[in-house]
Amino acid sequence: MRIGELAARTGVSVRALRYYEEQRLLSPERSPGGQRTYPESAVDQVLMIQHLFTAGLPSRSIEPLMPYVRSREVAPELVERLTAERERIDGRIGDLVRTRDKLDSIIAVVAAAAHEGRPCPRPEGDLVAHHPR
Amino acid sequence: MRIGELAARTGVSVRALRYYEEQRLLSPERSPGGQRTYPESAVDQVLMIQHLFTAGLPSRSIEPLMPYVRSREVAPELVERLTAERERIDGRIGDLVRTRDKLDSIIAVVAAAAHEGRPCPRPEGDLVAHHPR
DNA sequence: CTAAAACCTGACATTGACGTCAGAGGCAAG
DNA sequence: CTTGCCTCTGACGTCAATGTCAGGTTTTAG
Numbered sequence: 523m524r525i526g527e528l529a530a531r532t533g534v535s536v537r538a539l540r541y542y543e544e545q546r547l548l549s550p551e552r553s554p555g556g557q558r559t560y561p562e563s564a565v566d567q568v569l570m571i572q573h574l575f576t577a578g579l580p581s582r583s584i585e586p587l588m589p590y591v592r593s594r595e596v597a598p599e600l601v602e603r604l605t606a607e608r609e610r611i612d613g614r615i616g617d618l619v620r621t622r623d624k625l626d627s628i629i630a631v632v633a634a635a636a637h638e639g640r641p642c643p644r645p646e647g648d649l650v651a652h653h654p655r
Numbered sequence: 656m657r658i659g660e661l662a663a664r665t666g667v668s669v670r671a672l673r674y675y676e677e678q679r680l681l682s683p684e685r686s687p688g689g690q691r692t693y694p695e696s697a698v699d700q701v702l703m704i705q706h707l708f709t710a711g712l713p714s715r716s717i718e719p720l721m722p723y724v725r726s727r728e729v730a731p732e733l734v735e736r737l738t739a740e741r742e743r744i745d746g747r748i749g750d751l752v753r754t755r756d757k758l759d760s761i762i763a764v765v766a767a768a769a770h771e772g773r774p775c776p777r778p779e780g781d782l783v784a785h786h787p788r
Numbered sequence: 789c790t791a792a793a794a795c796c797t798g799a800c801a802t803t804g805a806c807g808t809c810a811g812a813g814g815c816a817a818g
Numbered sequence: 819c820t821t822g823c824c825t826c827t828g829a830c831g832t833c834a835a836t837g838t839c840a841g842g843t844t845t846t847a848g
Contacts, residue, residue: 541836558795809830
């Protein structure tokens with residue numbers, strides 16, 4: 523299929539698809555006229571790429587993971603790299619959960635104040651970040 | 656305290672602190688000579704800001720939340736805004752968890768292949784994103 | 789065959805959270 | 819008063835993942 527169809531089927535812009543190629547995340551064939559030609563499998567690959575992007579991985583991190591998605595070679599360090607990325611994501615999840623919980627306590631205090639009288643109690647330290655460093 | 660000390664105590668660069676002021680996340684006083692002077696409480700505020708940044712909130716979203724941290728006024732829509740941000744974060748956590756789990760299945764398959772023989776089975780579709788749209 | 793639609797390359801624009809540099813001024817110690 | 823460090827403003831640079839535009843080619847529909 524050509525680039526427009528792939529874009530339509532993945533919800534990703536044409537520009538983005540060309541960018542993915544530039545970053546060597548995709549390697550489409552070319553028609554005699556020079557137009558990109560993608561196989562069916564490209565749809566899933568693009569969705570996978572989007573998935574990893576939303577996880578905060580930069581294309582540099584995704585690129586070395588693509589050979590596995592495409593062929594079936596097992597590069598030596600592949601498991602390590604995958605695991606490293608997994609840990610990174612895990613860490614970010616932890617950060618987000620902590621931040622969400624912190625927001626929850628703030629919401630509780632503010633909501634209570636708004637519900638009753640106007641004045642809102644001073645933040646009690648706990649509401650403020652304690653970076654474990 | 657002056658900007659250098661605040662930077663040292665928070666681990667944030669001087670440039671970043673000036674940027675925060677530009678975004679109206681901080682409003683330090685000025686010494687007669689024009690230098691920024693921060694109260695003790697700025698340390699916690701900066702840590703809070705960092706916390707929200709790492710949660711993926713842009714400064715535009717953080718700015719309307721700062722009045723609560725500083726004074727104790729309860730703006731009318733504050734609870735709504737806080738809740739909206741909470742939901743955003745919650746969504747991102749969901750994304751990350753799904754991505755992590757997907758990575759986990761990939762790791763399992765690759766690790767098994769690497770452990771035994773070389774060739775790695777073809778990805779079984781499940782390993783690739785199925786966007787619920 | 790022709791016009792429209794889709795595609796091509798190349799390049800500059802954008803957004804956010806800063807980095808970095810230039811040139812000038814403030815401030816404590818000796 | 820001078821040295822040296824910290825700070826100031828202003829402005830341009832960076833990085834990532836695109837958006838957008840220009841000018842030209844390929845493919846498709848009629």
